[in-house]
Each structure stands twice: as structure tokens, then as C-alpha cells.
Amino acid sequence: MRIKFQVVTFDAADLGAESHFWAGVLGGTVEEDGDWHMVMVGGEPKIGVQLAPGHTPPTWPDGPVQQQIHFDLWVEDFAEAHEQVMSLGATVLKPARGATSGDDFQVYADPAGHPFCLCWLVAEQN
Numbered sequence: 001m002r003i004k005f006q007v008v009t010f011d012a013a014d015l016g017a018e019s020h021f022w023a024g025v026l027g028g029t030v031e032e033d034g035d036w037h038m039v040m041v042g043g044e045p046k047i048g049v050q051l052a053p054g055h056t057p058p059t060w061p062d063g064p065v066q067q068q069i070h071f072d073l074w075v076e077d078f079a080e081a082h083e084q085v086m087s088l089g090a091t092v093l094k095p096a097r098g099a100t101s102g103d104d105f106q107v108y109a110d111p112a113g114h115p116f117c118l119c120w121l122v123a124e125q126n
Contacts, residue, residue: 007038007045008069011052012112017089019049021111024088025073057113060093071116072105078120082106085118 012018019030019037028041035051060067075081078096085108086092093115094107105119 005045007048008071009048009050010110010112010114011055012049013051013053013055014111015049015051017111019047021088021090022047022049025085055112057109058115060107060109060115067115070114072119073116074119076120078104078106078118081118090116 010018010022015032015035015037019032019039022028023030023039026039026041026046028039028046031038031040037049038045039047039049056065058067059065073081089111090108092106093109096104096106098104099122101122103119104122105117107115107117109115
């Protein structure tokens with residue numbers, strides 16, 4: 001079997017908000033086709049968004065609706081990435097730990113409530 005593309009697909013009640021959020025994060029565009037949107041990056045499909053009118057967002061970490069899937073996005077400049085995702089409609093679910101070495105991460109929700117993490121390597125403090 002040869003897999004041509006790998007696409008993660010999110011359910012969302014608001015196709016436009018969800019697909020344009022991920023297109024903004026990944027630097028892509030949105031191709032709309034009725035109840036389905038595809039986020040394209042560099043001419044390749046990266047994220048699908050399908051209409052789910054009754055979608056219930058996860059209530060991570062402690063709520064009754066558990067997280068189903070999430071992205072870990074490793075970034076070079078956390079501050080810049082944070083500003084970008086917030087301007088696109090993300091909300092912070094869990095602040096960074098404030099690690100002084102190794103790696104750190106901060107948990108967000110996209111417009112449909114799906115959790116994702118911005119992750120980065122922490123420079124050693126001398």
C-alpha cells in the first residue's frame with residue numbers, strides 16, 4: 001500500500017472558523033467543498049475539517065468530554081507563535097510549566113475546542 005497524503009480531520013460546527021484557523025497557523029489556504037474544507041499547504045492537503053453540527057468540544061483536562069486527538073507543534077519562537085495562534089482565535093487551556101531546561105509546552109484550544117500544544121526547546125541558563 002502506498003499512502004499519498006496523510007490528513008488529520010477535525011469535526012466542527014463552524015467550518016469556516018476551524019479551517020481558517022488551521023490555515024492561518026500552518027500558512028496555508030482553504031479549499032471549500034460543501035460540508036468539507038481542506039487546508040492546503042504548499043499545494044498538498046494537510047488538515048480536513050468536516051461539518052458536525054452537533055459537535056461537542058472536548059473539556060480538557062477535567063471535563064466529561066475527553067480529548068480525542070491533539071497536535072504538538074514544535075516552534076522556534078514561542079512568543080511569536082503564541083501571538084499568531086491567539087490572533088487566529090486560540091484560547092489558552094494550560095499555561096507553560098516554565099521549564100528552565102529541556103523542553104516546555106503550552107496547551108491551547110482551537111476555535112472548535114480541540115486541544116493543541118505549542119512546544120519548544122528551552123535554552124540552558126548559564
